Structures are given as C-alpha cells and as structure tokens.
C-alpha cells in the first residue's frame with residue numbers, strides 16, 4: 313500500500329505530541345520509526361491505524377484520505393510488543409480469530425490458518441495455548457494473527473522489545489525475510505537503533521513530535537542532518553573544543569566550537585605510520601575494549617577524548633601507550649543546531665569500512 317502523510321498534528325491536552333509530520337512510503341517497504349521515548353512514534357502509528365484521531369493533516373492510503381475511516385476498514389494488521397494473544401485460545405484459534413469476526417467461510421479459515429502456521433514456522437504447535445509457547449513463538453503467533461485477514465499494511469509497535477537478545481536477533485532476520493516474501497508495506501516502532509539499521513529499508517527519526525530525517529540506514533548514518541540524528545545513530549564522540557585539535561583550528565573558526573567525530577574517522581598508529589603527515593596529534597590510550605571482531609580504543613589528546621576501532625591483526629595497545637592520532641573528518645556544530653561537515657584531509661577518502 314502506498315502511504316502519504318501530510319501535515320500530521322496531534323495534541324494531548326496542551327502537549328503537542330506530533331507536530332507537522334510529512335512523509336511518503338512506497339508499497340512493499342519496511343519502515344523503522346526510530347527515536348527516544350516520548351518522541352511521538354506510537355502516536356503516529358496509532359493515527360495511521362485509526363486508533364487515535366487526527367487533529368490536523370491528512371493520511372492517504374493509495375491516494376485516498378482515510379482520516380475518518382474506522383480501524384477495521386483500513387486493511388491494517390497490528391502487532392504489539394506484549395503479544396496480546398488470547399490466553400484461553402490455542403494457536404489455531406488465535407490466528408483464526410480475525411477471520412471468524414469477518415465471517416470467512418470455515419474451509420477458507422482452515423486453509424488460511426494452515427498457510428500461516430507454515431509461513432511462521434509454527435507447525436506442530438497448533439494446539440498449544442500461549443503459556444505453552446516461548447516469547448519468540450508467541451510473537452510469531454501474533455504475526456500470523458495480524459496477517460491472517462490479508463492486510464495491506466502491517467504496523468508493529470516495538471514487536472521484539474519483550475524478547476531476550478538472542479531470539480530478538482533471530483526474529484529480526486525472520487521478519488525481514490517474511491516481509492520480502494509477502495511484499496507487504498510495514499512500519500515498525502523501535503527505540504533500538506541496531507534493530508532499525510539492520511531491518512529497515514528506510515528509517516524515520518522521530519524526536520519531540522517531529523520527523524528529523526528520513527532515509528536509508530546508510531544515508532542517515534553517512535549524512536545526518538542534525539547533531540541529534542548523528543548522536544542517535546551510530547557511535548560518536550562529542551568534542552567540546554575542536555579548535556584545540558591541530559589542523560582544525562583555522563577551519564573551525566572560534567575556539568569552543570563543538571564537533572562530532574565518528575570512530576571510523578579517527579586513525580591511530582605509531583609515529584612512523586604517519587611520518588609524512590603534519591596533521592597528527594599525540595594522544596594517549598585510555599581504555600581498550602575487546603569487541604569480538606575488533607578493539608574499541610579510547611584515546612585522550614589533552615582534555616579531548618575520542619574513540620576509534622582497531623583491527624585484531626594490529627599490535628595490541630594498552631592503557632597509557634602513546635599513539636599518533638589522525639582525524640579524517642568531523643561534523644562541526646553551528647550555533648543554530650545545524651552543522652557543516654569538515655574534512656581535515658580533503659584529498660584523503662573517508663576510511664569507512666563496512
């Protein structure tokens with residue numbers, strides 16, 4: 313389903329929970345609504361579902377305004393974080409519930425339930441009750457139930473929040489595969505940036521009731537449009553006075569200019585590694601964290617602390633070691649909460665490894 317949202321606003325009392333949100337979603341995409349708690353993600357989802365009224369603005373499905381359409385007529389499937397399965401019903405009955413309400417003929421219901429049990433990998437569990445299932449299995453039943461009436465849009469509100477880390481990881485891949493297979497437009501709310509980056513075709517960053525940025529995970533990571541977005545997606549360090557770092561002084565203007573620096577923009581090594589470059593700083597290793605596939609190294613240059621990744625093949629560093637530090641790139645903050653991108657070594661490509 314193609315979705316368009318124009319000038320969407322919602323107030324609760326005096327509190328503006330959603331202010332002037334605009335976006336478009338192409339059919340078949342999986343969209344992650346990402347942002348801090350209380351930002352307005354759930355309110356946007358509930359307005360799309362018709363569970364919350366719209367104060368101002370329009371919601372269009374396939375170009376048709378649906379603001380006043382009741383939830384059951386919008387062709388939407390809903391999955392909540394807390395399963396919301398019927399406890400006294402078996403897996404089969406839970407999945408069939410929406411179809412019974414819609415008065416589908418019995419044989420068709422049986423056929424559709426069998427299809428969904430197969431799709432969601434629940435074969436053999438048909439007669440179990442929710443308390444006889446694991447969290448991951450319960451969530452798959454919730455998916456099957458939401459998908460049963462063949463919705464054109466699937467809305468997922470923190471679908472994996474209540475599930476432990478390992479299963480959550482498996483469910484993410486499973487969700488991605490299922491959405492690809494079904495080609496159904498889906499929107500999921502999360503405050504877990506890894507989840508959004510891993511699963512979504514496009515991410516919408518929602519903060520203080522506003523859509524801060526929309527784009528693919530890579531676009532948002534690479535070109536964050538505001539300091540908030542940059543610090544919300546990916547690892548970074550905020551440097552309080554970038555002018556104190558050599559090579560940035562003239563470019564960054566006034567002393568006290570703040571900057572955001574990603575770990576992959578920082579390179580560390582022995583002085584011989586950088587002997588042809590004048591723009592290095594001398595730093596000291598503060599902490600070294602083993603990350604499984606690499607090291608995360610914290611370095612201090614005077615009062616400035618930076619983090620960087622270091623591959624396992626390289627010489628192991630220890631706290632207190634002296635290193636040369638080369639900063640390839642930084643985002644410099646302007647006063648007005650925007651910024652400019654500053655390349656320290658303009659001829660040098662950004663060393664991003666993915």
Ligand SMILES: Nc1ncnc2c1ncn2[C@@H]1O[C@H](COP(=O)(O)OP(=O)(O)OP(=O)(O)O)[C@@H](O)[C@H]1O
Nearest residue numbers: 324325329347348349350351352353354355356503
């Ligand atoms: N029915 C309501 N009545 C009053 N205030 C509400 C209501 N629903 C939401 N709010 C407020 O609106 C703001 C946005 O809430 P919303 O649930 O949309 O945020 P969220 O981004 O989904 O947050 P979370 O990640 O914590 O679920 C919050 O400050 C919340 O307290």
